[in-house]
Amino acid sequence: MSEPTTSRRAQLKPPVTDIGVIGWFHKNLFNTWYNSLLTIITLALLAALLPPLIKWAFIDSVWYGPAAACHDVDGACWSVIPHNIRFIIFGFFPEGQAWRPALAMFLLLSLVVYSRKRERWRSSLGWLWLISLTVMGILMYGGIFGMPVVETAQWSGLPLTLMLSFFGMVAAYPLGIMLALGRRSRMPAIKSLCIVYIEMIRGVPLISLLFMSSIMFPLFLPEGITINKVLRAQIAIILFTAAYIAEVVRGGLQAMPRGQYEAAESLGLTFNQTMRLIILPQALKIVIPPTVGILLSAFKDTSLVVIIALYDVLKTTKVTLSNPKWTGCSTEAYIFLALLYFAFCYAMSSYSRRLEKELDTSY
């Protein structure tokens, strides 16, 4: 037995402008007069820009045909990619050996995917990384199991980009931690050395360090000793990244409450023990999200090695484009590259954001 009033109230629906599709539109797009105006302007812009773009990219375009086929169409000439994909991705890696960098990259990526869960972060994971990096190095360099030696000078394309950024990051990390500890040290000489180094590196563009590695560094070494160009650029990137890591780690160290230090001291731990067992494990955990941010910018910054004629994936694309047959397709090739970079960077940045959220709740 129900009261008549409630049944009548139940029959009354909310106004049509508040629910369903219309309600959503009203609430999210047309809730005030200026929001309505904004919506209309944005929609008009999209309507003007998108159709010609789609027509160019998908409808009038050539996907596989030879270079000559591109002269007769108005649309995009995507065939530059399939025709040159081997050189763009693997560069100078010898013919028939391309499976090695491919496998190494696959290993690296699956390792990255595997390590994304925080519950898998144990010391065994560190060893797994170390072993895998060694395996990757052996895969790339060869010399055993009947794989011919491929020198670092021939490492190019996407593997080079990945190596410069990931290996640069891994190698820069210990250096960055030492610099950060040095900067907080109470010894004036060490403190000022670290400050000078960090501020100097952060004050100059990466490109100047790359210039230094490529045109000045050979003159620094004694006669007859030379270090190959790829490794010199790698050193420059390590030195550069270390300064940025140092600042991030310093942030983490500063966030440690004094009580932690004092408690460690009262237990009679030495400086090294305090750092290794108490401070660094906590501080480094805090700074993981900004560290992913540094990896992200290191990855993007490796594209600058194109200016010192290293064959990263941007340079191999540019070389492909200097072949007269493909010169006209540069926009398409650059879009392909942009998508490639975007895929990597977007994955990393959204991962960093998720991690930030996770770590945030745990405190």
Next chain:
Amino acid sequence: MKFTKTLMFTIALCLLVCTVAQAGKDLDAVRKKGFIQAGVNGGVFGFGMPDAKGVWRGLDVDTARAVAAAIFGDASKVKFTPLTAQQRFTALQSGEIDLLTRNATRTLSRETQLGLNFVQVNYYDGQGFMVLKKLGVKSAKDLDGATVCVLPGTTTEQNAADFFRNNKMKWNPVVIESTTELSKAFFAGRCDVLTSDASQLAGIRAVAPNPDDYTILPEIISKEPLAPAVRHGDDQFRDIVDFSVLAMINAEELGITSKNVDEMLKSKNPKIQRFLGVLPGNGKALGLDEKWAYNIVKQVGNYGEVFERNIGVKTSLGLKRGLNALWTNGGLMYSPPFK
């Protein structure tokens, strides 16, 4: 920290991979390591550029291969280092490369102040101008007020500035590091004129959307003898590089090609016999195997073959021999006697 230590150890191991070249005479060092490290241009079609399979192609690249054929009897014993214009001389000075074949112009200041030895020129070039036919420009003297795309090169910017100053004309340069970017800008009409070495102008015209719309003006405003270079200090190595280039020219003079070189071994002509090492002497004088010139011609080809293969009329550059024809055909390629 155990982890960190292991890491450091790995890094140290990786650093051991660095090549430690032995000091001393360049030729001995090259022989010891078993290959020549040659510095080339990484992105100039026809002179030095990798193809879609990553194999190096070009006139400068083949010049380096000829030197390898002379020293090791094997044209493949050469490794290439792509270099930018800024890097090339330091790379040679510091010993990172043994031989520079990167379309470098031979000049007095480079020979003296940079400590380089240039050898026989492998391409005679000169700076020119390319314009849109529609503009109706007949001579470079009509270019007052023009916007000029300048291809990056070490002497190009200076030559163009000198030319406009001498003729009291105003101009507006646009200088971009990469050839690809600059030629795109030129075709889109960013500049009225493009200036660079004539060889490159022809190449750039070939890739234009409509090559017939463009014309190359008659004026050549500079002399650009492009030559391989080695560093000061090893005269024997310098001689070998010099005569490797000359051997290609001499082979063309004598009519020896990679196809007929084996028949030519039976030739009765003493010049050919001396050249190919049938009559010994030349190889010993240079400190090489007597077959050195035979190896160059057999594995790389004579100058004419190399030219046609990389930049000749049948390639997309479509260059005519011009100054680079043999002296007998009105060019400048002239080899001293091989005796």
Next chain:
Amino acid sequence: MDKPTASLSSLPSPAPPFWRDAGKRALVFQVLALATVGGLGYYLFSNTQANLARQSIATGFDFLKKEASFEISESLIPYSAADTYARALLVGVLNTLKVSFIGIVLTTILGTIIGIARLSSNWLVSRLARSFIELMQNIPVLLQLFFWYAIFYEAFPAPRQALNPIKGLFLCNRGLIFAVPEGHPAYSAMAWVLVAVLICGWLLNRWGHRRQELTGKSFPAFRVTLFAALLLPFLTWFFYGAPTAMNMPVLRGFNFRGGLSVSPEFSALLLGLVLYTSAFVAEIVRAGIQSIGRGQIEAAMALGLRPGQVLQLVILPQSLRVIIPPLTSQMLNLTKNSSLAVAIGYTDFVAVTNTTINQTGQAIEGVAMIMVVYLAISLSTSLFMNWYNKRMALVER
């Protein structure tokens, strides 16, 4: 370092051996560190000296006095190929400063707008802002520069078919060319008047603040100054007889002559840097605004402050403290990224130095100059921003 030992040393006990004495150990450490760094520096220096001498490479800065003999298309000061390398490099520095300064101003404005759009209640707008931020942040800036430059010269017509939307303004692939007023003493007088008004406005603002603190009465200093800044220069112009002569650009020969022009290289570099950096600034601004508790704004409104006052007196002073430090590093990033100009033909300092290294072969001096110049710019920007940040921090009590 080793504090337990340090505090124990106050007790009357036999002096510990020196390797257990924190003070002495620190001393030894530092001497060792300094010696290592000094030794490494000396080793590299002597190697370089030996290499340079052995290969008879010219050294020193004598080349700065030589004739540069190359042309630079954009310059803030008079320059010709007959000038010295020193002057050419100065032109480069000024060009770098120009693009960085304009870039920083535009980035701050655009970044703020996008940061606010990101928080907009309009679904479409906030989604677009978010896609913009993601897209810009995740593609290398060098690639973006190539892209924008290509757009600039491919989308616009040749000078003879230049777009001419309003009289005296031309848009073509040689850039944006517009008319500027013909030189007249009236304009410099107007500029001086404007400066005077701004100084007076600043003093007025300080006086207004002090009076508000003493008496509680506010004074609309900003509006008074704005009004004066618009009116007084106009009156000055009128006083000089209202000159209207314009320097019109005319197409003569290949290019436009007269007027003022903005080159495509500059525009592409500026656009690329501004869009890339403003994506980062937008995130900083968003975080800054979100850091203010909702309660603060509600409290301010409950006190009867108008929305403008809420923004000016409550939100901005607090969020600026969160925003300024990361904003500084973005400004420095923009300045440092402007060195990529070399890839698209804008003659910034790195491009000029590149040509100089090419022509003189003196790489060490060239790279050293690049580092010193950028370091100087970075350090002075940091100093200024730190000073500003301290001032902002004082607002908090």
